[in-house]
Amino acid sequence: MANSASASYKHSSMTSSVGLLLATACVGLSLAACSSSSDSPGSDTDAGPKVTCENDPRIVAYSPNMPRTSTQGIFTATLVSSDPAPPVVASQGAYDTWLVRITDANQVPIPDDPKLVTFKTLMPDHGHSSPTQPRITAKGNGTFEISQINFMMAGVWEISIYAQVPSSPVQDFAKFTFCLPG
Numbered sequence: 603m604a605n606s607a608s609a610s611y612k613h614s615s616m617t618s619s620v621g622l623l624l625a626t627a628c629v630g631l632s633l634a635a636c637s638s639s640s641d642s643p644g645s646d647t648d649a650g651p652k653v654t655c656e657n658d659p660r661i662v663a664y665s666p667n668m669p670r671t672s673t674q675g676i677f678t679a680t681l682v683s684s685d686p687a688p689p690v691v692a693s694q695g696a697y698d699t700w701l702v703r704i705t706d707a708n709q710v711p712i713p714d715d716p717k718l719v720t721f722k723t724l725m726p727d728h729g730h731s732s733p734t735q736p737r738i739t740a741k742g743n744g745t746f747e748i749s750q751i752n753f754m755m756a757g758v759w760e761i762s763i764y765a766q767v768p769s770s771p772v773q774d775f776a777k778f779t780f781c782l783p784g
Contacts, residue, residue, distance in 0.1 A: 653756035655781035660726075661758060664688030664780060672765070672774035677712065679704050679763045679776040682745065691756050691784045697734075698751040704744050706767045711744025713768065720764040721748050725757050756784025 655661060662668070668681040682701040689698050704712045704719065712718060716738040723732040732752040739747045753759055759782055764775040 653782075653784050655756075655758050656783060658758055658781055660779050661781040662779060668778065670763075670776040670778055672776040674770075674772070674774045675707060676770045676772070676774040677704055677706050677765050677767045677776065678709075679765065679778075681778060689751070689753060689759075689780055689782060691782050692752045692754050697736075697749070698753060699747060699749040700751060701741070702746050702748060702763060704746065704763070704765050704767075706769050708769075710769075712765060714740035714742055714744065716740050716746065718766045719746055721751075722762045722764065723751070723753070724760045724762070725755070726760055727758055753782050756782050 664681075664684060664687065666681075666683050666687070669678050670681075671678050680703045682703050684701075685699045689700075692698070702719075706712060719738050721736050721738060725731070733754060734750060734752045736751045737747075737749045739749070741747050759780050761778045761780070762775045763778075764773055766773045
């Protein structure tokens with residue numbers, strides 16, 4: 603009986619140790635996934651691994667005048683330009699600014715009303731968005747400036763532009779997916 607209890611204790615102890623080791627590794631990986639190294643002046647650039655996602659099949663390479671058709675084909679959002687170009691991870695309060703033109707299915711610009719447009723960010727691998735809400739300003743002819751975009755860390759970002767087109771009773775969205783290495 604003593605051997606049975608001893609064997610049971612050893613198995614339980616070993617299972618607990620393996621479980622603890624796995625849990626520690628998972629927590630470590632989770633923290634690494636939601637952290638980024640800083641390349642700001644005076645910082646330790648060896649703070650962690652660099653994020654590279656350029657070969658991720660979900661992303662597209664940035665280029666000026668990138669069109670994206672909305673999921674239901676109701677409108678086209680064209681990323682006319684990004685400042686900086688290509689989009690980058692925010693640093694020390696410097697954020698990205700996009701110029702986006704939205705036209706309906708007949709290529710007619712939507713009205714210049716910022717209330718018709720919503721801009722959302724998401725890091726799909728982390729499940730979070732930017733900590734700040736960008737500003738949307740109408741610039742005329744269906745063109746909107748989206749400023750104060752805070753891509754706060756390196757990785758894959760999905761940017762969804764929601765628009766209400768007068769010729770459609772439903773709101774739709776177009777999505778851009780970029781890699782911001784760091």
